[in-house]
Amino acid sequence: MSQLESQMKLRDKEMVPRILVQAMFALMLASLALVSFAVLTERPLTGVPAMQPIVAEVTVTLGAEREGHITVVDAAGHTVARSDKDKNGFIGVIHRVMERERMLQQATLSAPVRVVRRENGIYAVLDTVTDWSIELVGYGQDNVAAFAKLVD
Numbered sequence: 751m752s753q754l755e756s757q758m759k760l761r762d763k764e765m766v767p768r769i770l771v772q773a774m775f776a777l778m779l780a781s782l783a784l785v786s787f788a789v790l791t792e793r794p795l796t797g798v799p800a801m802q803p804i805v806a807e808v809t810v811t812l813g814a815e816r817e818g819h820i821t822v823v824d825a826a827g828h829t830v831a832r833s834d835k836d837k838n839g840f841i842g843v844i845h846r847v848m849e850r851e852r853m854l855q856q857a858t859l860s861a862p863v864r865v866v867r868r869e870n871g872i873y874a875v876l877d878t879v880t881d882w883s884i885e886l887v888g889y890g891q892d893n894v895a896a897f898a899k900l901v902d
Contacts, residue, residue: 802868806901811862812845820845822900825862830900840893844875844884851882867901 787793810830811823819834820842833842852859857879864876873886873894886894 802870802872804866805869807864807866808901809862809864810900811860812841812848813860814845814849831896836896837892838896840889840896843893844897847884848875848877848880848882851877851880855880865897865900867898873897873901 809825813821813823815821817834819832821829821833822831822841824830831838831841833839833845848863849859852861861877861879864878866874866876868874874883875886875897876883886897
C-alpha cells in the first residue's frame with residue numbers, strides 16, 4: 751500500500767467523528783422518549799392557539815375551468831374571483847389541496863367551502879364536507895388578500 755492510499759484510508763475513517771454520530775443517535779432517542787412519554791400520559795397540547803370566533807364569512811364554490819384557472823362563485827351564482835386575475839393564483843393552490851382531500855375521502859368535489867375572518871384578523875378556508883381547514887397565516891400578503899377580498 752502506498753503512502754497516499756494509507757493517508758486516504760485514515761482520512762476517510764475520520765470524516766465524521768464517532769462522538770458526533772453518537773450524539774446524533776442520543777438526540778434521536780431522547781426525542782423519541784419525550785414524544786412517547788407525552789403520548790402515553792395523554793398530556794394536553796400546549797402552545798396551540800385557541801380558535802378565535804368567526805366575525806365574517808362567505809360561502810363560495812371553487813370550480814376548475816377548462817383553461818386551467820379556478821373560478822370562485824358565490825351563493826347567488828356570480829363569479830366573484832378567478833385564479834388567473836389580480837394575483838389570485840393562491841386560490842388555485844388551495845383548490846388543488848382541497849380537491850385532493852375530497853378525493854381521498856371520496857367526497858363530492860363541487861360542494862361549497864366557507865371563507866371566514868376570525869376575531870383576531872386571521873382568514874381561514876373551512877371545508878365542511880371533509881372537516882379540512884387551513885388558517886391563512888404565513889402565506890404572504892398577496893395570497894391572503896386573494897381570500898380576504900371574498901369576505902370583506
